[in-house]
Amino acid sequence: MKKIPVISSIKNSVQLKFSLTFLALMAALLLTLNLYPATASRNLVFSSKQSSLRSQASVMVSALATPESLTGETVSEVFALLDLRNLTRAIVTDDSARVLFDTSEYDNSEGRYALFSELARALGGEVVCYSVYDGKAFRTCESMPIVTGGRTIGAVYLYEYDAQTASLIHELQVNLRNITIVIAVVAIALIYIFSHSLTKRITTLADATRIVSEGDYDQKIEIKGDDELSELGREFNNLTHRLKETEELRRRFVSDASHELKTPLASIRLLSDSIVGEDNMDTDTMRDFVQDIGTEAERLQRTTEKLLSLTKMDSVADVDRDRLEMKSVVEKTLRLLAPLAKEYQVTITTELKPGCVIYGNEDLVYRVIFNLVENAVKYNYPEGKVKIKLRKKSDWIELVIEDTGIGIPDEDLPNIFSRFYRVDKARSREAGGSGLGLSIVYDAVKLHGGSVTVEQRKSGGTRFTVTFPAYTAQEELD
Amino acid sequence: MKKLLPILLIMAVLLAACGTGAPTVGEGEMLVYRAVKAEYRVRGELVRCEKLGLDPDADPVQSAVYAFSSYPRDEETCCPLPEGVEIVSAERIGDSARLTLSSGYRGLDGMDKTLLDCCLTLTLCSLSEVDSLSIYAGSELMEKNLSPESIQLSNTAVSPTQVGVRVFFPNVNETGLGYEYRSLTIPEDSSAERLILDELMKGPVSVGLIPCLDSGSMLLAVYTIDGVCSVSFAEGFLADDSLTDAQLRLRIYSIVNSLTALRDVSSVQLLIEGKSVASIGGVDVSRPLEAKKQ
Numbered sequence A: 001m002k003k004i005p006v007i008s009s010i011k012n013s014v015q016l017k018f019s020l021t022f023l024a025l026m027a028a029l030l031l032t033l034n035l036y037p038a039t040a041s042r043n044l045v046f047s048s049k050q051s052s053l054r055s056q057a058s059v060m061v062s063a064l065a066t067p068e069s070l071t072g073e074t075v076s077e078v079f080a081l082l083d084l085r086n087l088t089r090a091i092v093t094d095d096s097a098r099v100l101f102d103t104s105e106y107d108n109s110e111g112r113y114a115l116f117s118e119l120a121r122a123l124g125g126e127v128v129c130y131s132v133y134d135g136k137a138f139r140t141c142e143s144m145p146i147v148t149g150g151r152t153i154g155a156v157y158l159y160e161y162d163a164q165t166a167s168l169i170h171e172l173q174v175n176l177r178n179i180t181i182v183i184a185v186v187a188i189a190l191i192y193i194f195s196h197s198l199t200k201r202i203t204t205l206a207d208a209t210r211i212v213s214e215g216d217y218d219q220k221i222e223i224k225g226d227d228e229l230s231e232l233g234r235e236f237n238n239l240t241h242r243l244k245e246t247e248e249l250r251r252r253f254v255s256d257a258s259h260e261l262k263t264p265l266a267s268i269r270l271l272s273d274s275i276v277g278e279d280n281m282d283t284d285t286m287r288d289f290v291q292d293i294g295t296e297a298e299r300l301q302r303t304t305e306k307l308l309s310l311t312k313m314d315s316v317a318d319v320d321r322d323r324l325e326m327k328s329v330v331e332k333t334l335r336l337l338a339p340l341a342k343e344y345q346v347t348i349t350t351e352l353k354p355g356c357v358i359y360g361n362e363d364l365v366y367r368v369i370f371n372l373v374e375n376a377v378k379y380n381y382p383e384g385k386v387k388i389k390l391r392k393k394s395d396w397i398e399l400v401i402e403d404t405g406i407g408i409p410d411e412d413l414p415n416i417f418s419r420f421y422r423v424d425k426a427r428s429r430e431a432g433g434s435g436l437g438l439s440i441v442y443d444a445v446k447l448h449g450g451s452v453t454v455e456q457r458k459s460g461g462t463r464f465t466v467t468f469p470a471y472t473a474q475e476e477l478d
Numbered sequence B: 001m002k003k004l005l006p007i008l009l010i011m012a013v014l015l016a017a018c019g020t021g022a023p024t025v026g027e028g029e030m031l032v033y034r035a036v037k038a039e040y041r042v043r044g045e046l047v048r049c050e051k052l053g054l055d056p057d058a059d060p061v062q063s064a065v066y067a068f069s070s071y072p073r074d075e076e077t078c079c080p081l082p083e084g085v086e087i088v089s090a091e092r093i094g095d096s097a098r099l100t101l102s103s104g105y106r107g108l109d110g111m112d113k114t115l116l117d118c119c120l121t122l123t124l125c126s127l128s129e130v131d132s133l134s135i136y137a138g139s140e141l142m143e144k145n146l147s148p149e150s151i152q153l154s155n156t157a158v159s160p161t162q163v164g165v166r167v168f169f170p171n172v173n174e175t176g177l178g179y180e181y182r183s184l185t186i187p188e189d190s191s192a193e194r195l196i197l198d199e200l201m202k203g204p205v206s207v208g209l210i211p212c213l214d215s216g217s218m219l220l221a222v223y224t225i226d227g228v229c230s231v232s233f234a235e236g237f238l239a240d241d242s243l244t245d246a247q248l249r250l251r252i253y254s255i256v257n258s259l260t261a262l263r264d265v266s267s268v269q270l271l272i273e274g275k276s277v278a279s280i281g282g283v284d285v286s287r288p289l290e291a292k293k294q
Helices: A005-011 A014-064 A072-080 A117-123 A163-213 A228-277 A283-315 A326-343 A362-378 A410-415 A425-430 A437-447 A473-477 B005-018 B060-069 B103-107 B110-124 B192-202 B245-260
Strands: A089-094 A099-102 A128-133 A138-148 A151-162 A322-325 A347-352 A357-360 A385-393 A396-403 A451-456 A462-469 B029-036 B047-053 B087-093 B096-101 B132-137 B140-146 B162-170 B177-185 B219-225 B228-233 B267-272
Touching: A014 A072, A014 A089, A014 A128, A014 A138, A014 A151, A014 A163, A072 A089, A072 A099, A089 A117, A117 A128, A117 A138, A117 A151, A117 B110, A151 A163, A163 A228, A228 A283, A283 A437, A322 A326, A322 A362, A326 A347, A326 A362, A326 A385, A326 A396, A357 A362, A357 A462, A362 A385, A362 A396, A362 A437, A362 A462, A410 A451, A437 A451, A437 A462, B029 B060, B029 B110, B047 B110, B060 B087, B060 B110, B096 B110, B103 B132, B103 B140, B110 B132, B110 B140, B162 B192, B162 B245, B177 B192, B177 B245, B192 B219, B192 B228, B192 B245, B228 B245, B245 B267
Parallel strands: A347 A385, B096 B132, B228 B267
Antiparallel strands: A089 A099, A089 A151, A128 A138, A138 A151, A322 A357, A385 A396, A396 A462, A451 A462, B029 B047, B087 B096, B132 B140, B162 B177, B219 B228
């Protein structure tokens, strides 16, 4: 059978489930509230009545258990001394169930046989006691044998009809029922309001999520209160904000990447077209053009390699790591950069403390140092200086690379780790920069759980401070 | 003398006990009473009855004895005849049945004997021909004139204000009295005596009984002092000339027996317009009358 969408929607709604759950809980509580006190009170009364009648019956039996045979007169004499006001009826029989004494005013059975089960059981030696509640009264019966010299000579039958206590119990039940009705009505109203309010907020959140999933990252939720749903709303707003930023970054990245790839490709196309289109091009010019094509191709290769490197770092949660002596890695890297420094007439000085060990990926750490030192050299003045310091600070290894170069304007500092961000595009290209080096530095350091900061030096130039968590044996075990 | 009336009482009482409705007994029918087995004696009833048809060609007393001795249909009951006790013979003498049981009956006592006596009495008295029962063991008379009136089947005092009372009426043959149990709720502004007289005026509900007071009887006052219940009727009380003395006597004792069933009433003084009269139907009503056994 085809489901009706509205019914299916109601059936699956959180509000209905909430409401039903709360209602079930409420019903269970109210049922307990209704049944338990009344049942407990009834049981208490049963117990009290049985105890009371048993005591009375015991007194009567003791008084009647004499060696002389039971007669109506002897029983009347004994009963005249007893307080029988609470009893609706008291009967004493001989051993053949013939009634010797009966307090009934309206249907006196003296001299007749009383064929009551209770009396028959009592004459059989059993003590019978029960109390029942019929909604109007407690009817309690006690029947006890009169035994003398090991012989049952008769039985006592006591019956009590108590409407007064029953009325109190009934009143209690009625009050509880009224309270229950009031609580139930209030609870249903509250459950409806509460569940409606709760699910309305969830629905709002779901609607907003749907809108965001359709690409509208400007969607925000109005936050009220300070509960979990408000927290969820706040997180949702943060998420959409981050999504929006990420989306903007992605767009910019695609745009920048396209531009970065397009520029050398356009140069190559232009140069190759020139070669093809110029019939009488001399050999030296052609060689220059081909060399330029090669340079542009190298730039393309570098850019794509760096992009691949970044993408790789983006896609992995962790990398292979080893115990790295940073001093050794720095020195190895500097050896490779020595020709560049010589070319740019920049002096590199180091202050490397031994024992600075981290748990990291050598290739990535090398790339961090290489990129930072390369930038420090390339964007420096002739006769400029680059100073590299390595030291351990508490649980961290700190690598400081500072230069006396051209520096970075303050307004560019927040963006320099963004992909394809260049401070001076022309100079950067001239220096063979791709705008990805510092992004690689940033991502690699983050991947190691460290941090990288940049600042202007007061005396000119830039200072990069990289920190890595210091190596602990536990890290390797993990 | 025929008296099916007490049976009606028992029916009324057993109505609740049997839980199957009032066992009304009609012509050619009888009720067989049996004891509830010990394991089923929880509360209330101790005997239960089964309605059986009578063979029109057989002697009703013999049929009743045969039915009594047979195996009960109700598995929770049993025949109260103990092992070693048999019904040797049964005969009807006038309105009374005479049963002769084997000598083992002499050894019976206590509840076993009471149950047997009562079940036999109730069973045989359910026959329209039998009013009472005598039991012999051999030639020795053991029990004499047992009747349903001498048996109470359940506690009729349900509550202090809701009580069961016996209201006596002449039987249809006007040979004796029968009674019905009436469940009365006694209001604070009334008395049991007045309610009983009201019930007497309403008449019986059983088919075997007839009214004792005609519609012209008007109750003026009823009060009880020192065990004497004075009942004052208006002129015209039992003034129907067509009634014989015997019929008048039955009507008077319907009132007397009904009122003296109350614990606080030992005798009844009948008055007309507040004054005592010499006699009604040959009964000296100038003095308080005590209940008369059947």
